[in-house]
Amino acid sequence: MGTATLEVPVTQKTATSARRIKVEIRRQASPDAKATTETFEIPYRPNMNITSLLGEIALNPVDVSGRETTPVTYDSNCLEEICGSCAMLIDGKAMMACSALVDRLLGDKPDKTITLAPLSKFPVVRDLAVDRSVLFENLKAVKAWVPIDGSYDLGAGPRQQPQIQEQRYPLSNCISCTICMEVCPQFNDATGFVGAATIAQAKLFNMDPAGSVLKEERLRALAGDGGIQECGFAQNCVQACPKQLPLTEAISDMGRDVFVQQVKDFFTR
Amino acid sequence: MAAAPRIIVIGGGLAGLSSVIKIAEAGGTVDLFSIVPVKRSHSVCAQGGINAAKDLKGEGDTVLKHFDDTIYGGDFLANQTPVKNMTAQGPAIIDLLDRMGVPFNRTPEGLLDFRRFGGTLYQRTAFAGATTGQQLLYALDEQVRRHESEGKVTKYEGWEFLSAVLDSNGICRGICAMDLRSMEVRTFAADAVILCTGGIGAIFGKSTNSVVCTGSAQSALYQQGAYYANGEFIQVHPTAIPGEDKLRLMSESARGEGGRVWVPRDKNDKRVAKTIPEAERFYFLEEWYPKYGNLVPRDIATRAIHRVVYELGMGIDGQPMVYLDLTHIDRATLNRKLEGILEIYEKFVGDDPREVPMKIFPGMHYTMGGLWVDFEQQTNIPGVFAAGEADYSIHGANRLGANSLLSCIYGGFVAGPKAMQYAKALPAQSGDGGHAAEIARQKQINQGLLTSSGTENPFRIWRELGETMTRHATIIRYNAGLAEADAKIVELLDRARNINLSDKSQWANTSFAFARQLFNMLHLARVVVQGAAVRDESRGAHYKPDFPDRNDEKFLKTTKVSFVDGAPKIEFEEVDTSFIEPRPRTYAATA
Numbered sequence: 001m002g003t004a005t006l007e008v009p010v011t012q013k014t015a016t017s018a019r020r021i022k023v024e025i026r027r028q029a030s031p032d033a034k035a036t037t038e039t040f041e042i043p044y045r046p047n048m049n050i051t052s053l054l055g056e057i058a059l060n061p062v063d064v065s066g067r068e069t070t071p072v073t074y075d076s077n078c079l080e081e082i083c084g085s086c087a088m089l090i091d092g093k094a095m096m097a098c099s100a101l102v103d104r105l106l107g108d109k110p111d112k113t114i115t116l117a118p119l120s121k122f123p124v125v126r127d128l129a130v131d132r133s134v135l136f137e138n139l140k141a142v143k144a145w146v147p148i149d150g151s152y153d154l155g156a157g158p159r160q161q162p163q164i165q166e167q168r169y170p171l172s173n174c175i176s177c178t179i180c181m182e183v184c185p186q187f188n189d190a191t192g193f194v195g196a197a198t199i200a201q202a203k204l205f206n207m208d209p210a211g212s213v214l215k216e217e218r219l220r221a222l223a224g225d226g227g228i229q230e231c232g233f234a235q236n237c238v239q240a241c242p243k244q245l246p247l248t249e250a251i252s253d254m255g256r257d258v259f260v261q262q263v264k265d266f267f268t269r
Numbered sequence: 270m271a272a273a274p275r276i277i278v279i280g281g282g283l284a285g286l287s288s289v290i291k292i293a294e295a296g297g298t299v300d301l302f303s304i305v306p307v308k309r310s311h312s313v314c315a316q317g318g319i320n321a322a323k324d325l326k327g328e329g330d331t332v333l334k335h336f337d338d339t340i341y342g343g344d345f346l347a348n349q350t351p352v353k354n355m356t357a358q359g360p361a362i363i364d365l366l367d368r369m370g371v372p373f374n375r376t377p378e379g380l381l382d383f384r385r386f387g388g389t390l391y392q393r394t395a396f397a398g399a400t401t402g403q404q405l406l407y408a409l410d411e412q413v414r415r416h417e418s419e420g421k422v423t424k425y426e427g428w429e430f431l432s433a434v435l436d437s438n439g440i441c442r443g444i445c446a447m448d449l450r451s452m453e454v455r456t457f458a459a460d461a462v463i464l465c466t467g468g469i470g471a472i473f474g475k476s477t478n479s480v481v482c483t484g485s486a487q488s489a490l491y492q493q494g495a496y497y498a499n500g501e502f503i504q505v506h507p508t509a510i511p512g513e514d515k516l517r518l519m520s521e522s523a524r525g526e527g528g529r530v531w532v533p534r535d536k537n538d539k540r541v542a543k544t545i546p547e548a549e550r551f552y553f554l555e556e557w558y559p560k561y562g563n564l565v566p567r568d569i570a571t572r573a574i575h576r577v578v579y580e581l582g583m584g585i586d587g588q589p590m591v592y593l594d595l596t597h598i599d600r601a602t603l604n605r606k607l608e609g610i611l612e613i614y615e616k617f618v619g620d621d622p623r624e625v626p627m628k629i630f631p632g633m634h635y636t637m638g639g640l641w642v643d644f645e646q647q648t649n650i651p652g653v654f655a656a657g658e659a660d661y662s663i664h665g666a667n668r669l670g671a672n673s674l675l676s677c678i679y680g681g682f683v684a685g686p687k688a689m690q691y692a693k694a695l696p697a698q699s700g701d702g703g704h705a706a707e708i709a710r711q712k713q714i715n716q717g718l719l720t721s722s723g724t725e726n727p728f729r730i731w732r733e734l735g736e737t738m739t740r741h742a743t744i745i746r747y748n749a750g751l752a753e754a755d756a757k758i759v760e761l762l763d764r765a766r767n768i769n770l771s772d773k774s775q776w777a778n779t780s781f782a783f784a785r786q787l788f789n790m791l792h793l794a795r796v797v798v799q800g801a802a803v804r805d806e807s808r809g810a811h812y813k814p815d816f817p818d819r820n821d822e823k824f825l826k827t828t829k830v831s832f833v834d835g836a837p838k839i840e841f842e843e844v845d846t847s848f849i850e851p852r853p854r855t856y857a858a859t860a
C-alpha cells in the first residue's frame with residue numbers, strides 16, 4: 001500500500017449482517033425525576049463493549065420507536081477497567097461497563113435484550129451516573145495513607161521483602177468502583193456499613209512498615225456502628241470484585257485486629 | 270500579600286497531585302479542579318514503570334546517562350536544562366514514592382527491582398506489577414487526601430476548567446469553570462494557576478488515552494494567548510490492541526521482559542502462529558536493529574511495523590497487525606511481572622497471551638508537544654504554570670518509555686513551589702481582575718450552543734476529526750495530506766457552529782460539555798497539523814518521506830504557535846543545547 005495512512009483495524013473483520021443489539025436502559029433526568037425505560041437497537045459489530053454501545057447511542061440518539069431522545073449520561077474514562085468509573089447494573093449484575101463485552105453478554109442468545117441500570121445503592125445523578133463519593137469519605141475516615149514526614153529527599157525507604165510487596169499489591173489494585181458495596185446486603189442506610197473496599201485499604205496501610213504508625217487509629221475507626229462488625233459474611237463482595245481483591249480475607253484479618261484493639265482499649269482507656 | 274497564597278491546580282493526574290503536595294507542604298492553600306474524581310485520572314492507565322538511574326543492578330548507570338538517553342531519544346529537540354534537572358532528581362523521586370508506600374516490585378534482598386525499557390541499554394525502570402501508574406497515582410492521591418482532611422486542599426471534582434481569568438494587564442487572576450452536574454458557570458480567584466490537564470488523544474478519535482484527554486483546557490488557554498509548542502510531535506505507540514472504542518495499550522514492558530515482535534516470513538503463511546518454526550519467522554526488529562532489538566525507541570518500532578505491513582505487505586493474514594510474542598517465557602514469570610497487562614489482552618480480546626502470540630498494531634499514544642513553559646514551568650501568561658503531559662518541556666521529538674511519569678512528578682514538583690514564589694510577590698489586582706468579563710464571555714458561548722438550531726451532531730464531527738487526524742498526522746506525513754487535513758478541520762469548525770444539541774437540559778448534560786470541548790479540540794488539531802506541515806524534515810516521531818533526514822540547520826528549533834485572528838501563527842525558538850552536542854540519532858548496529 002505504501003500510503004500515508006494509518007488504518008485502524010478491528011481485531012476481527014466487521015460483520016456485514018444487519019444484526020442489531022437490543023438494549024433497554026433505565027433513564028432518569030435528575031436525582032428526583034421519575035425513572036423511565038428506553039429501548040434502543042444498535043447495529044451489531046463484533047467485539048463491542050457496553051461503553052461503545054453507549055457511544056453509538058450518542059451518535060444517533062433515537063430509540064427503537066424512532067423517537068428522538070438524548071445521549072445517555074454515564075461515567076467512564078479509561079475504557080480498560082482501571083479507573084473505576086463505569087460501574088453499573090448490566091443485566092441486573094454490578095459490572096464495569098467498559099470490560100463488559102456484548103458478545104459475552106449475549107452468549108448463545110443473540111436476540112436477548114441487554115438491560116442497563118444505575119447502581120442501586122447510590123444516589124442517581126442522571127441516567128447511569130451515580131454519586132459514589134461516600135467511598136472517598138470513608139477512606140478519609142480510616143486514614144488510608146502513609147503519614148510521611150515530607151516530600152523532600154530523605155533517602156531510600158526501608159528494605160522490604162518481596163513477600164510483603166506480594167501481599168500488599170493485590171489490595172492496592174482496588175479501583176474504587178464500589179461494586180463490593182453495591183452487592184453487599186449489609187451496605188445500606190440502616191447499618192451505615194463502610195463496606196469491604198475501605199476495610200481492605202485499612203489493611204493495606206496497616207501492612208506498610210511506615211503506614212502502620214496509624215494502625216490503632218484505623219482499627220478504632222473500624223470499631224463500633226457501621227464498622228467491621230456489620231459484615232454478615234455474605235461473601236458477595238469477593239465474588240463481584242472486578243479486581244479480585246482478597247476481600248473476605250482482609251475483612252477477617254481486620255476483624256481480628258479490631259477486636260484485639262477493642263480489648264486493649266477497654267483495659268487501658 | 271498577607272494571606273497564604275491561594276493556588277488553583279487544574280487536573281489531578283500525577284502532575285497535578287504532585288504540585289498540590291508541594292504547595293500544601295509550603296503552607297499554601299489549594300483549590301484542585303478535575304473533570305473526573307482525581308483518583309480516576311488518566312495516569313492510572315500507565316502500566317510499565319518510571320525511570321530513574323538508581324543503578325541497583327551493578328550496570329554503572331548514572332543520571333548523566335539517563336540525561337543523555339533522554340536527549341538522544343528525543344532527537345535533540347528538548348531543551349537540555351530541564352531534562353538534566355529531571356534526570357538528576359529521578360532517584361530522589363523514586364525514593365519518595367517508595368516511602369509513600371507504592372508497592373514497587375522488589376529484589377530478593379528487599380531492594381527496588383528495575384527492568385529495561387526502550388531507548389536505553391540499562392535496567393532503569395522501577396515498576397509496581399503491571400499497574401505502575403495506578404499505584405503511583407494512588408500514593409499521591411492518598412497524600413492529597415491527607416492534606417484535604419487537614420483543610421489545606423479543597424477539591425472540585427466534576428468541575429471543568431473553561432478558561433483563565435485575565436486582568437487588564439493580561440495577568441492571571443483565577444479561572445472560570447463549569448460544574449458538570451448543575452452546569453453552573455462561575456469564576457474562582459487565585460494568585461496563580463497550574464494547568465496539569467494531561468494528553469490530547471481524543472483529537473485522534475481512537476487512541477490509548479482516556480476519554481477526558483481532549484486537550485480542551487490547553488487549547489482554551491492557547492486561544493487566550495498562551496504559546497503551544499512542538500504540537501506536531503505525536504507519539505504513536507508501536508504496540509496497541511486494536512479495539513472498537515479505544516486502542517488499548519500493550520505496554521513496552523512486554524518487550525522489556527523479553528517479548529518479541531514478528532510476522533511469518535512467508536506472507537501467505539496461514540498456519541497458527543505457534544506451529545510456525547523459528548526459522549520461518551521474521552523477527553524484523555531484531556534483524557534490522559541488532560543492538561537494541563525489540564527495544565528500539567517507539568518511533569522506530571512504529572515505523573518498522575508500518576513498513577512491514579504497508580510496504581512489505583507482510584501483516585498477519587494481510588491485515589494491519591503483527592505478532593507480539595511472549596509465549597516463550599514461562600507462565601510464572603509472566604504472571605509475576607506482567608499479569609495486569611496480560612489480563613487486559615485476555616479480557617478485551619479473549620485469547621490468553623501466555624499461550625497465543627498477541628496481535629498488535631501502532632496507536633496514537635502521547636503528545637510530546639504541549640503548552641510552552643520556561644524552565645520554571647511558567648507559560649507566557651503571567652501566573653499560569655503548566656506541568657505533565659500538558660506541557661512540552663521534556664521529551665523533545667520523541668518520549669522514551671517510562672519517562673513520562675517521571676516528568677509529570679518532576680514538573681509538578683517544580684511548578685508548585687514556583688507558583689508559590691510567584692504568588693507571594695504578586696501585586697494586588699485592580700478592579701475585579703477581569704472576573705465579570707470572563708464569566709460573561711463563557712455564558713455567551715454556552716447560550717450560543719444551547720440555542721443553536723443547526724443540524725450537526727457533535728459526536729459525528731468528532732469522529733470525522735479523529736479519522737482525518739489518524740490518517741494524515743500520525744506515523745507518516747505528507748504535505749499534501751496535511752493540507753487536506755487542515756482544510757477538513759476548517760470545514761469541521763464551520764459545521765460545528767451549526768450544531769444541534771439533542772439535549773438542551775441544564776443538568777449533567779454530557780453532550781453539551783462535549784460540544785464545548787469539540788471546538789477546542791478542533792483548534793488544537795490545527796496546531797498539530799500546521800506545525801507538521803511547516804517542519805520539512807524528519808525528527809523523532811515526526812516523519813516525512815519527502816524529507817527523510819533531520820535538518821538541524823533549519824529545524825533544531827522549538828515550534829511555538831500562537832492564536833492570531835482565529836488561526837495558528839507559527840514561529841520558532843532556539844533549543845537549549847548547552848550540555849550535549851547534537852549528533853546523528855541511529856539505533857542500528859553501532860549506535
Ligand SMILES: Cc1cc2nc3c(=O)[nH]c(=O)nc-3n(C[C@H](O)[C@H](O)[C@H](O)COP(=O)(O)OP(=O)(O)OC[C@H]3O[C@@H](n4cnc5c(N)ncnc54)[C@H](O)[C@@H]3O)c2cc1C
Binds near residue numbers: 303310485
Ligand atoms: C495506556 C498508557 C500507558 C502509559 N504507560 C506509561 C508508563 O508505563 N510510563 C510512563 O512514564 N508513562 C506512561 N504513559 C504516559 C503517562 O501515563 C501520561 O503521560 C501521564 O499519566 C499524564 O499525567 P498527567 O498528570 O499529565 O495527566 P493525567 O493523568 O491525564 O491527568 C489529567 C487530569 O486533568 C483533568 N482535566 C483534564 N481536562 C480538564 C479540564 N478542562 N478541567 C478540569 N480538569 C481537567 C483530568 O480530570 C485529570 O485529573 C502511558 C500512557 C498511556 C495512555
Ligand code: SF4
Binds near residue numbers: 178181
Ligand atoms: S474492593 Fe473490588 S469491588 Fe470493591 S471497590 Fe475495590 S475494586 Fe471495586
Ligand code: FES
Binds near residue numbers: 081082084087096099
Ligand atoms: S471506564 Fe475506567 S473502569 Fe471502565
